[in-house]
Each structure stands twice: as C-alpha cells, then as structure tokens.
Amino acid sequence: MAASTVPLDTHNGTLLNELEIGDMVEFPRGLYSHWGVYIGKGKIVHLSGGDNDGINAFNSGSVFTICGKSFNKAFVRVDDFCRVVLGCKAKKNNGKDRKCTPRQAHEILEIALDKVGEIGYNVLWNNCEHFAAFIRYGEKWSEQVDTALTWTVAAGAVAVGGLLLYNLFKGSEEEKESKK
Structure with a gap:
C-alpha cells in the first residue's frame, strides 16, 4: 500500500511506535511545520503557544518581537504525541x-x-x-527561517534590480528626449 493511501491514524501510530528518544518530530501544518522532540512513552517536548502548538502563537501575536524581546505566550511543555499531531501526517525528521x-x-x-x-x-x-534542534544538537537552527529569509532576500534583490533597471531605462529615455 502506498504511503499516501495509508490512513492518517495508521501512519501516525506506526510512526509513534518507531520513534526513539531524541528523535525530532515534524508536524506539517500547511504553511509551516511545528516541531518537537520525542522523549518516550508517547510524549513530545515542544515550544508551544498554548493548546495548539504554534497555531496559538500565531494568533496571539507571539510571532513578533519588539526590539528583539520575545513575547511570553509560548512555553516549553510536554504533551502526548496524539495531542500535538492535530490531524497532520507527522514525520520523524532528524535531517540535521x-x-x-x-x-x-x-x-x-x-x-x-x-x-x-x-x-x-x-x-x-x-x-x-x-528549540527542538537545541534539544537534540545543542544548537538552535531553523531551516524554515533560513528558507524564508533566503526567499525574502532573493525577492528584495529582484525588486532592487528591477528598480535599478527601470531607473536606468527611464534615465536613458529622458536623456534622449532632452537631446531632441
């Protein structure tokens, strides 16, 4: 049976049985993934924005900081794997x-x-x-943030390049007009 046709509960149950203490677990949520670390006995330790992991952090304003100060909405907690999964197809991700x-x-x-x-x-x-990377490796690292920042910088570079070309073209057109 192909992995995509395995019922969600079966997939997540199989994954839970295969996890070992210290495995990073990714919980895809659409535009982002929530992360935690498996600590045994069906438990995940994670940085959570209340009842629904990062979802409440996004709704609470905890995504943003003022002058680099973190909001105090999210906290480190231990939850049952089944409570964190929230209907997504979780995966072990020790890719780092x-x-x-x-x-x-x-x-x-x-x-x-x-x-x-x-x-x-x-x-x-x-x-x-x-948080999950720090627990597993001793180093804070978010590939999601790295990717988002890379795309932001690339988009900014394209925009600046476009403006420069536009102004260069516009300037040469104005120069031609003034010579007439």
Whole structure:
C-alpha cells in the first residue's frame, strides 16, 4: 500500500511506535511545520503557544518581537504525541544529523525535561524548530527561517534590480528626449 493511501491514524501510530528518544518530530501544518522532540512513552517536548502548538502563537501575536524581546505566550511543555499531531501526517525528521552531531538519548531527555516551563518565543531566533534542534544538537537552527529569509532576500534583490533597471531605462529615455 502506498504511503499516501495509508490512513492518517495508521501512519501516525506506526510512526509513534518507531520513534526513539531524541528523535525530532515534524508536524506539517500547511504553511509551516511545528516541531518537537520525542522523549518516550508517547510524549513530545515542544515550544508551544498554548493548546495548539504554534497555531496559538500565531494568533496571539507571539510571532513578533519588539526590539528583539520575545513575547511570553509560548512555553516549553510536554504533551502526548496524539495531542500535538492535530490531524497532520507527522514525520520523524532528524535531517540535521547530516550537519550536526546529536546528543546521547539520556542527555536529550535530561535537557528536554530541564527546559519544561521555560517561556519565550521569537519566530526568527527562538521558535519550535530552534528549540527542538537545541534539544537534540545543542544548537538552535531553523531551516524554515533560513528558507524564508533566503526567499525574502532573493525577492528584495529582484525588486532592487528591477528598480535599478527601470531607473536606468527611464534615465536613458529622458536623456534622449532632452537631446531632441
């Protein structure tokens, strides 16, 4: 049976049975993914904006910071995997292993539990993916943010390039008109 035809509950149940302590779990939410770390016994530790992971963080204004100060809406919590999955097709995603060395499972568990209750969220510097990467690797890293910033810079460069070409063309047209 193809993976796309596996019922969601079956897929997520199979994934949950295969997870090991310290695995990063990605919960795709459409435009973004929520992230957590599996800590055993069906539990995920994650940076969450209340009842529905990052969804409430987006609705609360916690996405934004003022002068770099994080809003205090999101906090580190432990939840059942089934509560975090929220109808998405979760996946184990230790893809950062290609660039970072994961901590030992016992270290991950200790650090994760030590962080429970910490408050703070910043979409660019301290989001759920940064948190999960820190727990697993000791390094805050969000590929979602990197990708978004890359696209933003690229779009800005295209816009600036377009304006420069427009002004160059406009200037040469004005120069031709003034010579007539």
